[in-house]
Amino acid sequence: MTTTRGLEGVVATTSSISSIVNDVLTYRGYNIDDLAMNASFEEVIYLLWNDKLPNKTELDQFTAELAVNATIPKEIVDQMKAYPIDKVHPMAALRTAVSTLALYDEEADDMSEEANYRKAIRLQAKIPTVVTAFSRVREGKDPVEPKKDLSFAANFLYTLTGEIPEDVAVTAINKALVLHADHELNASTFTARVCVATLSDMYSGVTAAIGALKGPLHGGANERVMAMLSEIDSVDNVEPYLQNAFENKEKIMGFGHRVYKTGDPRAKHLREMSRKLTDLTGETKWYEMSTKMEEVVTNEKGLPPNVDFYSASVYHSLGIDHDLFTPLFAVSRVSGWIGHILEQYSNNRLIRPRAEYVGSTNQTYVSVENR
Numbered sequence: 516m517t518t519t520r521g522l523e524g525v526v527a528t529t530s531s532i533s534s535i536v537n538d539v540l541t542y543r544g545y546n547i548d549d550l551a552m553n554a555s556f557e558e559v560i561y562l563l564w565n566d567k568l569p570n571k572t573e574l575d576q577f578t579a580e581l582a583v584n585a586t587i588p589k590e591i592v593d594q595m596k597a598y599p600i601d602k603v604h605p606m607a608a609l610r611t612a613v614s615t616l617a618l619y620d621e622e623a624d625d626m627s628e629e630a631n632y633r634k635a636i637r638l639q640a641k642i643p644t645v646v647t648a649f650s651r652v653r654e655g656k657d658p659v660e661p662k663k664d665l666s667f668a669a670n671f672l673y674t675l676t677g678e679i680p681e682d683v684a685v686t687a688i689n690k691a692l693v694l695h696a697d698h699e700l701n702a703s704t705f706t707a708r709v710c711v712a713t714l715s716d717m718y719s720g721v722t723a724a725i726g727a728l729k730g731p732l733h734g735g736a737n738e739r740v741m742a743m744l745s746e747i748d749s750v751d752n753v754e755p756y757l758q759n760a761f762e763n764k765e766k767i768m769g770f771g772h773r774v775y776k777t778g779d780p781r782a783k784h785l786r787e788m789s790r791k792l793t794d795l796t797g798e799t800k801w802y803e804m805s806t807k808m809e810e811v812v813t814n815e816k817g818l819p820p821n822v823d824f825y826s827a828s829v830y831h832s833l834g835i836d837h838d839l840f841t842p843l844f845a846v847s848r849v850s851g852w853i854g855h856i857l858e859q860y861s862n863n864r865l866i867r868p869r870a871e872y873v874g875s876t877n878q879t880y881v882s883v884e885n886r
């Protein structure tokens with residue numbers, strides 16, 4: 516038996532949803548650069564789930580379905596109010612709320628293809644509302660009802676703030692959502708697939724995936740990046756901070772990747788957004804510190820930034836609370852998780868690898884009095 520730490524290089528399934536070949540990322544064969552520059556997030560969700568871009572009628576219908584399903588049950592909000600709210604991380608709240616949503620969905624355990632597609636829409640539509648409702652509840656405010664005539668990206672900002680967002684913010688959020696939507700067999704997507712391969716339900720798969728995304732080696736890195744930038748605080752402090760981190764063999768959040776070796780193709784879009792948005796807010800130091808960090812970490816460690824690095828200064832510039840960065844990642848990535856869950860169901864086999872046993876052998880049981 517041979518083992519590969521962290522399953523590096525192991526090809527665990529076939530998939531026709533997204534691919535990373537020679538550091539180029541595509542969704543259903545469309546280059547991420549093309550989609551980031553041109554597509555709405557609604558189109559991308561449709562693409563991931565249906566293997567084709569929607570025509571105008573299909574897109575209008577799909578957008579309307581998302582909009583009518585965006586409201587969350589009042590019980591979810593009541594439950595949030597009962598959380599020990601000042602101690603609860605929004606990712607933990609999201610994980611709990613998504614699991615709870617299943618209790619209010621009569622089709623939760625209906626495994627038919629049609630019911631699964633309806634649940635997919637409900638989950639995709641409700642998850643942003645859960646995130647923004649939690650954010651408002653913890654500030655002592657009432658959740659805001661999503662508007663049926665706003666886009667997915669605009670509704671995220673509207674339900675967060677209660678104000679109709681400016682176009683520049685909507686464009687930035689839409690692009691970030693497109694860039695985070697899917698990423699081949701990343702840790703949270705693999706988690707979702709393992710879960711539903713037991714023929715468990717979609718809510719279980721998405722709840723499990725949220726748990727995997729939360730960790731700092733995966734989606735949790737974007738919040739850590741902002742904490743690091745805040746700690747560094749000025750361009751002059753970047754070099755000494757990094758030299759100290761290198762000496763202590765610390766991981767620099769937002770750098771490195773298991774699959775990309777020459778660079779993450781998503782990072783350049785976020786870098787450019789960071790430049791534009793910090794220019795608009797006047798807080799250019801976040802962009803300047805970030806580019807300085809990129810220069811030093813790339814030169815000295817050969818590690819390029821990943822998707823999480825520049826998304827931190829982008830979200831900060833949009834006024835989003837730092838602990839909502841990873842939930843915002845989930846708002847997008849749920850589209851990919853669901854695409855993979857549907858793909859798994861369509862050609863399922865239990866995922867059950869082996870472990871190479873390296874523990875003690877030939878032990879003899881000794882009764883507790885004699886130990």
Ligand code: ACO
Pocket residue numbers: 521731732733734736765766767768769770771772773774816818821822823
């Ligand atoms: N900072 C410093 N050193 C690093 C970093 C980093 N960010 N990333 C990798 N390295 C070094 C490791 O210390 C290790 O060095 P060594 O061989 O001398 O021990 C070597 O590069 C290989 O690193 P691994 O951790 O084994 O690489 P792996 O493929 O397992 O991990 C990961 C990839 C988790 C992304 C890693 O690069 C990391 O921890 N990055 C920081 C966290 C992060 O940004 N996560 C988000 C990833 S993107 C996403 O999930 C959305």
